[in-house]
Amino acid sequence: VQALGQGSLWKITAERRHLFEVELRRPSGETLGMALNCTKGPSDVHKILISDMKEGVVTAHNAKHPEHAIKVGHRILEVNDKRIKFDDMAVAIKEASTLTLVLRRTEEETGNPQGA
Numbered sequence: 001v002q003a004l005g006q007g008s009l010w011k012i013t014a015e016r017r018h019l020f021e022v023e024l025r026r027p028s029g030e031t032l033g034m035a036l037n038c039t040k041g042p043s044d045v046h047k048i049l050i051s052d053m054k055e056g057v058v059t060a061h062n063a064k065h066p067e068h069a070i071k072v073g074h075r076i077l078e079v080n081d082k083r084i085k086f087d088d089m090a091v092a093i094k095e096a097s098t099l100t101l102v103l104r105r106t107e108e109e110t111g112n113p114q115g116a
Contacts, residue, residue, distance in 0.1 A: 018109075019077070022068050024057050024099045031056045032093070034070065038086050046086035048076040070103060078102035 026032065033056020039047045050072050053059060062069040080100050082088040092099065 018105045018107075019102060020068055020105065021100065021102050022061065022065070022070065024061055024101065026057050026097050026099065028097070032099075033058045036076070036093070038090075040086070046089075048086060048089065050074045050076070070101075071106070071109075073106045075104040076101055077104055 024032070031054075033054045034050050035052035035054075037049045037051040039049075050070065053070075053072055058070050062071075076089065077083065078101065079089040079092040080096055080098075082092055083102075
């Protein structure tokens with residue numbers, strides 16, 4: 001803290017390997033191919049986990065983008081800029097033809113605790 005007061009500049013970079021964003025385009029009549037498990041927490045905070053995968057838009061995305069593959073166990077944090085409230089996210093997941101998802105990888109994938 002003293003060094004900051006003397007004109008020194010520190011750069012701090014937070015690495016968020018456990019978070020990633022994907023954009024999915026769903027053609028009319030196609031399914032995403034993922035089952036979700038929702039658990040309600042305190043103050044309307046919901047935990048939405050991907051519980052199963054089937055053939056669909058998500059598996060096609062995974063084949064094209066393995067570095068950003070969506071997997072069972074990933075947690076959906078945001079859907080089209082809607083965060084936390086399940087009802088808002090569920091409507092977007094069901095109805096939107098373009099989805100921007102922010103997901104959290106599992107601890108096993110990153111080697112770090114989820115909160116780190």
